[in-house]
Amino acid sequence: MPSHMGPHSTAIFLSALTMSAIVAIRYLATSGFFAWLTRRVRPGLYDRLDTQMRREIRWSLMSAAIYGIPAGIVAWGWDNRGWTQIYTDISAYPLWYVPLSLFLYLFAHDTWFYWTHRLMHRPWWFKIAHAVHHESRPPTAWAAMSFHPWEALTGAIVIPLLVFIIPVHIGILAAVLTIMTVMGIGNHMGWEMFPRWIVHGPLGRALITATHHQKHHEAYRGNYGLYFRFWDKICGTDIGLGDFGLGRGIRNAGPRSRG
Numbered sequence: 001m002p003s004h005m006g007p008h009s010t011a012i013f014l015s016a017l018t019m020s021a022i023v024a025i026r027y028l029a030t031s032g033f034f035a036w037l038t039r040r041v042r043p044g045l046y047d048r049l050d051t052q053m054r055r056e057i058r059w060s061l062m063s064a065a066i067y068g069i070p071a072g073i074v075a076w077g078w079d080n081r082g083w084t085q086i087y088t089d090i091s092a093y094p095l096w097y098v099p100l101s102l103f104l105y106l107f108a109h110d111t112w113f114y115w116t117h118r119l120m121h122r123p124w125w126f127k128i129a130h131a132v133h134h135e136s137r138p139p140t141a142w143a144a145m146s147f148h149p150w151e152a153l154t155g156a157i158v159i160p161l162l163v164f165i166i167p168v169h170i171g172i173l174a175a176v177l178t179i180m181t182v183m184g185i186g187n188h189m190g191w192e193m194f195p196r197w198i199v200h201g202p203l204g205r206a207l208i209t210a211t212h213h214q215k216h217h218e219a220y221r222g223n224y225g226l227y228f229r230f231w232d233k234i235c236g237t238d239i240g241l242g243d244f245g246l247g248r249g250i251r252n253a254g255p256r257s258r259g
């Protein structure tokens with residue numbers, strides 16, 4: 001048996017390595033773009049954060065390596081073994097299922113993120129896994145994947161597991177990964193890229209943007225969600241929207257902050 005396992009293990013290893021490289025390049029390109037944009041629209045915002053940003057990049061590249069492993073294994077199985085419920089023929093499912101599948105992926109990811117994130121704010125888990133992410137004070141566009149490997153692992157398995165459970169068109173899967181990347185960076189870059197009518201309007205009451213997640217980084221308690229305020233609201237952990245200017249002044253004042 002081991003004799004014919006050889007070529008497969010090599011192919012799976014190469015697939016994982018390729019995926020890790022893709023995630024790393026995607027991170028450097030997207031975070032790099034938003035860091036550049038930040039220098040244009042908020043000059044000076046990242047001043048004196050060079051050491052922190054280098055650390056964010058190191059942790060993020062390690063996360064990229066971890067993210068690539070389950071993704072690479074599943075990509076190999078999809079290609080060679082017909083694994084997963086990923087489909088390429090758009091007519092394989094009714095058209096109304098296409099937007100629904102996008103929502104299902106975002107909601108499932110958000111649910112997983114909310115509960116694991118909340119758990120990681122318990123003292124023991126915080127210390128071994130989540131403290132790294134909160135060492136960024138305030139986070140920058142480079143902090144999107146700045147996680148300890150334990151935390152990166154919890155994030156790395158979500159989408160590779162979901163593709164076995166929820167049918168998804170390859171284009172929607174690409175959209176999920178794009179939304180994940182852009183929102184992950186946007187929520188950490190220290191300023192709001194969405195217009196006021198979204199953030200402070202009806203949409204902003206349901207969706208999470210930088211103004212919401214920044215408050216998590218200031219208060220440490222509450223606002224645990226990823227895309228939707230749904231779980232925070234029904235669990236009573238939503239502490240409302242932040243205020244970037246004020247937040248920077250009070251960030252050492254402790255965990256209590258008005259919501």
Ligand SMILES: [Zn+2]
Pocket residue numbers: 117121130133134216
């Ligand atoms: Zn946190």
Ligand SMILES: [Zn+2]
Pocket residue numbers: 133188213217
């Ligand atoms: Zn964060």
